[in-house]
Amino acid sequence: MSELPLLACVLLSWIITCHSGPWRPCTDLLPLDLLSRVIPMASRVQDGIRMVQSRGARGFQFSGSPQLFSFPSSQLFINCHIFPTEFSIIVTFKIPQVAPEKSEYIFTVLEADSDELLLGLRLSHDKLHFLHKGHGSRKRITFKAVGLDDDRWHTLVLAVTGCYTILTVDCGTPLELLLERPFPEDLDTAGSTFFIASRRRWNGLFSGLMRQLVLLPGSDATSQICPSSEPRLSALSIPQTLLHLPIKPSSTDLPLHPYEAEVRVTAGVSPPCGHSEEGQLWFNTLKKGLFLCDGMMWLTMLQEKEKLDYVEDHQDLYTYSETFDIEVFHIPSVGLFIATANRDSNLGSGIYKWMDGRFERYQNISTYDAQAWQYFTVGKKKFLVVANCKSKEAGEPEQSVIYKWSSKKLKFIRYQTLITHSARDWEAFNIQDETFLAVANHRQGERNHNIDSVIYKWNQVTQFFEVNQTIPTAGAYDWEFFAVGPYYFLVVANTFNGRSTVIDSTIYIWLGGMFQPYQSITTFGAIDWEMFQIENRVFLAVANSQMLTEEGKILYSINSTIYELSMTSQTFVRFQDIETNSALDWEYFTVGDDKFLVVANSYDGNSYSLNSVIYRWQGYEGFVPVNRLSTNGCRDWEFFNTTDGYYLIYSSARAALSKVLKLRTI
Numbered sequence: 001m002s003e004l005p006l007l008a009c010v011l012l013s014w015i016i017t018c019h020s021g022p023w024r025p026c027t028d029l030l031p032l033d034l035l036s037r038v039i040p041m042a043s044r045v046q047d048g049i050r051m052v053q054s055r056g057a058r059g060f061q062f063s064g065s066p067q068l069f070s071f072p073s074s075q076l077f078i079n080c081h082i083f084p085t086e087f088s089i090i091v092t093f094k095i096p097q098v099a100p101e102k103s104e105y106i107f108t109v110l111e112a113d114s115d116e117l118l119l120g121l122r123l124s125h126d127k128l129h130f131l132h133k134g135h136g137s138r139k140r141i142t143f144k145a146v147g148l149d150d151d152r153w154h155t156l157v158l159a160v161t162g163c164y165t166i167l168t169v170d171c172g173t174p175l176e177l178l179l180e181r182p183f184p185e186d187l188d189t190a191g192s193t194f195f196i197a198s199r200r201r202w203n204g205l206f207s208g209l210m211r212q213l214v215l216l217p218g219s220d221a222t223s224q225i226c227p228s229s230e231p232r233l234s235a236l237s238i239p240q241t242l243l244h245l246p247i248k249p250s251s252t253d254l255p256l257h258p259y260e261a262e263v264r265v266t267a268g269v270s271p272p273c274g275h276s277e278e279g280q281l282w283f284n285t286l287k288k289g290l291f292l293c294d295g296m297m298w299l300t301m302l303q304e305k306e307k308l309d310y311v312e313d314h315q316d317l318y319t320y321s322e323t324f325d326i327e328v329f330h331i332p333s334v335g336l337f338i339a340t341a342n343r344d345s346n347l348g349s350g351i352y353k354w355m356d357g358r359f360e361r362y363q364n365i366s367t368y369d370a371q372a373w374q375y376f377t378v379g380k381k382k383f384l385v386v387a388n389c390k391s392k393e394a395g396e397p398e399q400s401v402i403y404k405w406s407s408k409k410l411k412f413i414r415y416q417t418l419i420t421h422s423a424r425d426w427e428a429f430n431i432q433d434e435t436f437l438a439v440a441n442h443r444q445g446e447r448n449h450n451i452d453s454v455i456y457k458w459n460q461v462t463q464f465f466e467v468n469q470t471i472p473t474a475g476a477y478d479w480e481f482f483a484v485g486p487y488y489f490l491v492v493a494n495t496f497n498g499r500s501t502v503i504d505s506t507i508y509i510w511l512g513g514m515f516q517p518y519q520s521i522t523t524f525g526a527i528d529w530e531m532f533q534i535e536n537r538v539f540l541a542v543a544n545s546q547m548l549t550e551e552g553k554i555l556y557s558i559n560s561t562i563y564e565l566s567m568t569s570q571t572f573v574r575f576q577d578i579e580t581n582s583a584l585d586w587e588y589f590t591v592g593d594d595k596f597l598v599v600a601n602s603y604d605g606n607s608y609s610l611n612s613v614i615y616r617w618q619g620y621e622g623f624v625p626v627n628r629l630s631t632n633g634c635r636d637w638e639f640f641n642t643t644d645g646y647y648l649i650y651s652s653a654r655a656a657l658s659k660v661l662k663l664r665t666i
Contacts, residue, residue, distance in 0.1 A: 059209030066198035088221035095208025112191030171226035306592035315660035323651035329375035341370035376428030387423035427479035440476035449475035480529035493526035501525035530586035543583035589639035
């Protein structure tokens with residue numbers, strides 16, 4: 001009796017072998033390029049799809065009927081209709097921010113002539129959803145806080161195996177989700193259709209660029225594309241039409257370029273130009289120029305040259321009180337703003353918005369003898385920090401405050417307070433993706449000017465700034481951060497040591513995770529440093545306010561000095577002395593090919609009503625005066641531009657009136 005079951009098994013095996021042949025999977029176990037199946041042939045152009053170059057890579061943008069970008073599943077599942085139980089989906093795309101209430105589809109598989117979804121990949125704000133039909137209902141697996149809608153290229157590998165779904169973004173750390181039940185073994189695709197970039201409907205059409213979409217049955221594709229020198233553009237199978245240009249159609253000898261290079265349009269603000277932007281075009285509406293990024297710098301293609309002709313009054317800006325500093329900044333999709341640091345603690349300081357060619361009051365913020373504002377960003381967060389010189393109440397510690405922009409309230413709200421000592425300036429900067437804030441502490445009490453200034457560092461965990469380093473300073477008034485090649489520098493303007501203003505100001509260099517002294521320069525009541533670069537030459541200009549010697553003699557009409565970085569000695573050496581009258585600020589700006597410096601002359605020992613001067617770069621001659629502007633106790637100059645042209649604004653430390661000047665060009 002025991003031989004009968006064995007014989008039955010042998011016969012069954014023979015029947016299967018003879019009648020069915022060797023086992024074969026439903027589809028090839030090779031990368032299946034889904035994107036190539038819906039794009040036009042090399043010699044054809046299809047409505048609704050175009051090739052776009054962005055950030056150094058090309059992808060397809062879909063804008064036509066979703067029916068155009070579909071194909072039957074039977075093209076892939078050639079041996080049977082069952083979707084593989086283990087597989088990877090590899091997709092490379094770039095998409096701007098998705099509205100919180102919207103979703104867009106990367107691809108879907110729908111049952112024949114119906115809207116019933118068998119499988120799909122959907123993107124929403126900060127989330128990625130993997131959808132599939134299984135065990136009588138539709139399942140949704142969601143990866144949260146993945147941050148893919150940031151208008152940058154990303155390559156994802158979504159691997160499904162057993163009870164696990166694993167997402168790898170840009171060859172980073174895999175995100176693993178454990179499922180209640182494994183992916184179904186009997187997902188039947190008979191009669192179904194693949195839709196690329198949609199779910200058959202216009203609603204949910206993918207709005208970004210897609211460069212790669214591949215199905216790899218049977219294995220996790222991560223090990224095949226990672227590690228990668230360009231993890232955001234890791235490739236397993238890219239359509240050939242994205243790699244070879246130009247294309248010549250057979251009917252003509254003229255080359256056909258079926259792609260568009262992404263064009264940035266700005267009003268003078270230079271977009272980034274690096275490897276990821278190579279090949280990108282930039283149209284500058286202010287300079288009326290077209291530029292091409294070569295991976296390192298913007299190359300001029302076409303440009304209308306402009307020259308400064310004269311300066312004219314544009315607006316009298318009445319502020320809450322005397323203004324010590326003006327900060328110009330732009331909030332994307334909101335507008336151009338300035339923040340004024342005002343003296344009067346009872347009235348506070350103002351934020352103004354550029355509307356219809358003028359600055360209008362927008363928000364008032366309580367400040368206490370405000371000396372300066374600094375606008376900066378940390379990721380997508382936008383901040384303003386004020387340097388308060390006094391405390392709210394006598395006897396209380398002095399506090400400077402960081403304010404955060406609220407996109408809901410459309411105003412700045414208090415975020416963090418920091419103990420400071422007669423703060424005069426804030427400087428925000430980034431080093432290797434870390435954000436820092438440096439405060440210039442001027443004095444503690446009425447007489448102690450020799451105190452520490454502080455450098456704070458943003459803590460990604462606590463989401464606050466924490467002390468990173470303290471630096472001894474003497475009546476510090478200003479910090480200026482700059483980079484030269486791979487090196488980072490921070491220079492302080494030391495004003496007064498308790499006895500004299502003839503003291504050293506120090507340049508620091510970033511070494512070993514902190515700033516170390518690099519060079520000391522003798523200054524005379526230094527109030528401001530301005531770093532600028534002309535071609536490959538690096539300059540530092542100091543605004544010297546007064547010469548107070550230990551004998552008690554005071555001079556206000558003294559030289560301010562421009563220093564140039566010598567590549568031979570690797571130090572800053574004196575380049576040019578310019579006679580100034582208690583100079584409080586330098587501002588560097590360009591108009592067309594011309595480079596300018598404007599100085600804030602504030603006092604000559606007798607009067608505050610003085611001419612501030614615009615100097616133009618003349619090469620071998622250095623900077624020469626070209627415009628003299630009547631000012632009253634001038635404290636700060638700022639340059640900005642709009643679609644209407646170039647502007648200068650100056651603040652007065654003697655009157656509650658700042659002036660906006662327009663630069664007329666020819």
